[in-house]
Amino acid sequence: MNEVCTLLLTLNGPMQSWGFRSRFDYRDTALEPTRSGVIGLICAAMGIARGEDISRFDAIRMGVRVDRDGKVERDYHTALDVIKADGSGTDTVVSVRDYLADASFTVGLQSSNKGLLKDIAAALVSPAWILFLGRKAFPLAVPPVVDPRNPVKPGRLEDHLLSRDSNKRLVLEIPDGERTQHDWPLCFGERRFKPRQVKTLFDKKGEPR
Secondary structure: OOOOEEEEEEEEEEEEOOOOOOEOOEEOOOOOOOHHHHHHHHHHHHOOOOOOOOHHHHHOEEEEEEEEOOEEEEEEEEEEEEEOOOOOOEEEEEEEEEEEEEEEEEEEEEEOOHHHHHHHHHHHHOOOOOOOOOOOOOOOOOOOEOOOOOOEEEOOHHHHHOOOOOOOEEEEEOOOOOEEEEEEEEEOOOOEEEEEEEEEEEOOOOEEO
16 A cells, blocks of 8 residues: 655735635635635646546545634625626626635645655646636745655644644544535536535644534
8 A cells, every 4th residue: 555645735825715605796715725725726736727637636635724814804896787697788796705814824635646746746836827825816925835845745634734832723634524515626617516524623632623
């Protein structure tokens, strides 16, 4: 059996948005990076277009450590001359968009496919397309790969994300997780997703929330 390894990423920026329940004129944000958002970031780095096969990433288990919570902010956008659903004319539409301000996260990607993790790391160091944190207007403040010279480390997510000196929140993919998020991407082109189970932990002991 291949050794389990983990790639660590830093997602840090003035503004981030990780929507997974957005509908029509409301764009929400989760309090931590979603799986769909992180896989989307990786696809941009690797030059994988919408509609292309992304099943290779199913071999990855993801976890997030919240290094700085940030603050949820809300913005309003006005669109003029939007065609009405019944085709009777146009209207002005106000959309609501939430985002996280001044947040910072460490994301762990665990897999027994070390080559895949190395390919992801190499792409994030030298991305094919511009990288952003959930929306095109939200750039990264620092390069995402924690250790570019030796990015893939042996061990599980817990070995690398559990903090030894502070009480930080972790959100880990676990088969019998305490809650479900519908953010596992199947196809970005068709916007198809499936649910995943996650569990929230605190501190180095991994005590449940």
